[in-house]
Amino acid sequence: MPAKTPNAHLADHLAEAGISRGGLAHRINTLAVRRGLPAPRFNHASVARWLRGEQPRGRTPDLIAEVLSVPLGRTVTRADIGMRSALPVADLGLSFESDLNTAVVAASDLYATDAHRRATLTRSAYTSVGFVVPAIRWMTAPAADLMDRAGSRRVGGANIIAIREVTSTFRRLDNMFGGGYARSTVVQYLADEVSPLLRHGAYTADVGRELFSAAAEMTLLAGWMAFDLEQHPIAQRYLIQALRLAQAGGDVALGAETLAAMSCQAGYLGEGADAVDMARAAHRSARRSGSAALMAETLVTEAHGHALTGDQRACAVALTGAETAFDRSRPGGEPAWLQYFDGAYLSAKTGRALLDASDAPRSADAMRLSLDMKGGFERGHVFNLALLAGALLDSGRVDEGCAIALHAIESADGIASERVNGELAAVAGRLERYGDFAPAREALAALPTARRGGRGRRATR
Structure with missing residues (x-):
């Protein structure tokens, strides 16, 4: 030996x-x-x-x-x-740790494994109950009580600004080109730059809260990008760790946003009841934060969950609540990371819920309004076009639906997003019902073969 x-x-x-x-x-x-x-x-x-x-x-x-x-x-x-x-890789990142030191280790281990041994994470599985305990612990945990901390790496305002600026930059790239464009760079930054500050940082309590909040925001972005690539086991782990870091930073609004992302992922995977549960937890946190736009987002996300479960009445109630909450929102008065949520975005989420609630005509009306969106959201523009095409085709408005579908297919060029591929595959499935119609054949011919094999799930964001 x-x-x-x-x-x-x-x-x-x-x-x-x-x-x-x-x-x-x-x-x-x-x-x-x-x-x-x-x-x-x-x-x-x-x-x-x-x-x-x-x-x-x-x-x-x-x-x-x-x-x-x-x-x-x-x-x-x-x-x-x-x-x-x-932890075996199968369990890595799935725990919402009560002890802060253990939580930091869990997040750091996830970053490092994703950066250097990602293949081992992709062999794990998404679990439909994986969000339950983190959501409960988020809701019941006492208020964060960070204290001044000694360490070998001094953390100051410049570090926080750097993390937030990097996050903002890569969020823009994600919205423009999809999660596959630069996700590996975000993960490497988390592993090389953010993790050492969390593990070895010396900071005051105020700076510490900002550090954990900024780390949570970037962690959420990394999870969202994995979701966009349909790397669901990885995305789930990042969302859980983002929620824990937001709790450490006392960032209630970001916690609500993370729970809403959990709801989106559950809904995307067809888990309607789980989507409702996560959205309701998100709404409670949004109310605590005082953000009207965030309350609107959580309610329209809940509406989609109800649509998936076939509860059209609850879907309608949630949609009405979302509109009411959005009317109370104040432009410029919301968190910087929530600036994407405007009237066009609300219309897109509404249209999606209505389409899954089998109300294609009203969905088409909402999706038309969604096209009046800000620049810089090319991926979202493709989603909205594809959903509009689907709603028009389901409404029997085939000529217009085929034209919009062709526009969506052409607009998707250069976007690295498995959700886009799935969205276009869903449109292709509808077009094939009209295969004897020349505009439908033209749209299908324009769709690259690689984008026809998706599972046809509709995008959620």
Whole structure:
């Protein structure tokens, strides 16, 4: 049997923290009991074995890292102390951790795995119940109580501005060219620039809240881009971690936005009841935030969930509530990341809900209004054209529907979005019903073969 390699990383951290071997063992035993784990019986000899290279089992490496984080004033991870990752990839990022240090490690591990071993994440699965516990913990957790923190990386206003500017830039690119255009760059930035600030940052409580809020916003973007690529297991994990980071930053509005994104993903995957639950949780948070536009967004998202479950009355009630809330919104008075939500966007979401509620004529009316949208949302423009084409075709207005479908197909050129592909595939399915009609054949001929094989799910954003 080959000799074990001494764990120099653990030795260095132990020396820096100024803790003896026996002292470390005692603190781990105490912490394990506080965490509700079976009481261990570690002693100085146990620590000596770890220093010689033995890998402790179960949650012990997490306990060691947490114990060392306190005297060092920064988040210490398993990797920092030379120990292997705890979670199998199947579970990575799915937990809304109550302990902040553990939550930071969970987010950091997700970024690093996505940046360097993404293929392992794509082999995992989306789970329909995966959002339930995070949503409950978001709703019931006490208010965030960040404190001043010591660490090896000083965090100031410039760091926060940089994260928000990078997020804003890549959000624009996502809206223009789709999630496949630059998602890997966003993930790498999270892993290389944001994660070290979360783990090792020294900041005041006020700066800390801004840091976690900014990190949550970028994490949400990375999740949304994965969703756009139909990388649903990855997207789900990012949305959960974005929600946890928003909680740490006390950002109620961003938490509501994240829950709304969870609702969108559930609805996209056909989980109508889950979409309603997430939208309602989002609406409660939106009300707490005081953002009327955000309340409108959560209500129209709920309406789509009701449409998927076949509850047309509840869908109509939610749509009316969304319009009422939007009328109370104040241009310029909403969060910067919510500026996309305007009248045209509300019309698009309304049209989608009506189409799935089998009200194609009213859906077409709403989708026409959605085309009066701002510039810079090329992907959204394709979605809206495709939905309008679908509503017109379902209404029997075939000539106009074929013309709009052709416009959507031509407008999709250069957009890297699996949701766009699925949207166009749904239109193609409708066009094929009119295969003996020349305009329908023309539109179908213009659709690249690669964009005909999607599952035909309609886009949600």
